[in-house]
Amino acid sequence: MASFSNGLRVQANVIKALMIRELVTRFGRENIGFLWIMAEPLLFAGLVGIVWTYMKGPESHGMDIVAFVATGYIPLTFLRHSFGKSASIFLANSALLYHRQVKVQDFIFVRVTIEVIGSMMAYIFGGLVLGYFGMFPIPSDMGALLAGWGIYIFFVFAVCTVLAPLSELSEVIEKLVPITTYVAIPFSGVFSMTSWLPQNMRDGLMWSPLVSGMELMRYGLFGSVVTPYYDVPKALGVSLCCLVVGLILCRRVRRMLIVP
Amino acid sequence: MIQCRDIYKNYRSGHVNKSVLKGVDFTINPCDRIGLLGRNGAGKSTLIRLIGGVEMPTSGKVTRKMSCSWPLGFNGGFQGSLTGYDNARFIARIYDKPYREIRDYVETFTELGNQLRMPVKTYSSGMRARLAFALSLAIEFDCYLIDEVIMVGDQNFQNKCREEFFEKRHDRALVLASHSTEIVAQYCNRAIVLHEGKATIYEDVGEALAIYGAL
Numbered sequence: 001m002a003s004f005s006n007g008l009r010v011q012a013n014v015i016k017a018l019m020i021r022e023l024v025t026r027f028g029r030e031n032i033g034f035l036w037i038m039a040e041p042l043l044f045a046g047l048v049g050i051v052w053t054y055m056k057g058p059e060s061h062g063m064d065i066v067a068f069v070a071t072g073y074i075p076l077t078f079l080r081h082s083f084g085k086s087a088s089i090f091l092a093n094s095a096l097l098y099h100r101q102v103k104v105q106d107f108i109f110v111r112v113t114i115e116v117i118g119s120m121m122a123y124i125f126g127g128l129v130l131g132y133f134g135m136f137p138i139p140s141d142m143g144a145l146l147a148g149w150g151i152y153i154f155f156v157f158a159v160c161t162v163l164a165p166l167s168e169l170s171e172v173i174e175k176l177v178p179i180t181t182y183v184a185i186p187f188s189g190v191f192s193m194t195s196w197l198p199q200n201m202r203d204g205l206m207w208s209p210l211v212s213g214m215e216l217m218r219y220g221l222f223g224s225v226v227t228p229y230y231d232v233p234k235a236l237g238v239s240l241c242c243l244v245v246g247l248i249l250c251r252r253v254r255r256m257l258i259v260p
Numbered sequence: 261m262i263q264c265r266d267i268y269k270n271y272r273s274g275h276v277n278k279s280v281l282k283g284v285d286f287t288i289n290p291c292d293r294i295g296l297l298g299r300n301g302a303g304k305s306t307l308i309r310l311i312g313g314v315e316m317p318t319s320g321k322v323t324r325k326m327s328c329s330w331p332l333g334f335n336g337g338f339q340g341s342l343t344g345y346d347n348a349r350f351i352a353r354i355y356d357k358p359y360r361e362i363r364d365y366v367e368t369f370t371e372l373g374n375q376l377r378m379p380v381k382t383y384s385s386g387m388r389a390r391l392a393f394a395l396s397l398a399i400e401f402d403c404y405l406i407d408e409v410i411m412v413g414d415q416n417f418q419n420k421c422r423e424e425f426f427e428k429r430h431d432r433a434l435v436l437a438s439h440s441t442e443i444v445a446q447y448c449n450r451a452i453v454l455h456e457g458k459a460t461i462y463e464d465v466g467e468a469l470a471i472y473g474a475l
Binding site for chain 2: 010013014016017020024095098099100254256257259260
């Protein structure tokens, strides 16, 4: 037990050090630095929201369209960045593998966590600004909103633990990683609510934890205006399977990794 | 004590499979000064990486019962885009040591002055070696793994290394991969000759050097 808690402390130190290093290398010490991380999702969500407003009117199914796009797009940016940065993540950080206490899983965990922080900031900041102009509702069910985010993040992390070692195994997969984002879009519940779809599609989409997560988030935000469809046990089950496969792959790939 | 038991290491690249180590067995005792000899490509660096846990053996086991540095060599261990100070901070954090002490030691040992505020990728190999040695000495390991680098340093650096490793820390273990027969003869009490994937350990360094010279 003592060695376990000691190991936990070491990993906590490593993760803290990696987070700081990542922030310093990626955003530097000058400029608005860390704040850049939320600029991109906000800009895009804003622009798409404006275009949609002109095309479809300011409301859709009782929800403000800008708020609808923002709540879909910010988690999607998080997913895209996390997947994209998983490719070759072991090799990119390999100089740090000289220190035995640094594990490859730490790299993935840190990248995803930083993306989480950025998109959370974008979500809150965007929500406050839009809310000021009356375009964003006050969350009607905070618990559902957070649970939805939790499911979404857990699944993205699990997929990253699979993508990262696979990208190391084959160059083909490394090149295919950016495509996974686009493949994920129809299964991510970003641009539509499941309740707008026919029954058979709805059942199929329940296998995607992203859809369950997104539906819960939107329900937590918009409340009874939307009819959410989600399946928490299925979402957690799929994510957990994915995570187990990913961790096994990480372990195997680490054993054969050539550190330059 | 560090034990290497029946270590095999294969590298695979595409369809080419190269086996570098074919059953390497030995033990590093506390206070051992082991010289690692072998021709280019014999697997000296590979063996040092395996002892340090940077790479894993294809089969066999490395058991570490004392703390062991990362391999101090021409590369690895640093983030090139970060400054010397940032790297020191990173290493202080992951080895759970107070940064202040590490920084003071690094400043005196490396004598790099303002260069420590520059990204490590702008350093020469001698400067990198100074930084790596300073950090690993500040952390205080029981066993140091050194891959070639003592030779890249200038006279001043070599003197410092001699003082720090062979005088102040004579109670620590050391594995030193080197082509310099002088250094090995002067400082090591045991030697390993790596040849064709096999390691032979000699208690008599003179004998090992003779065999190495004949390869």
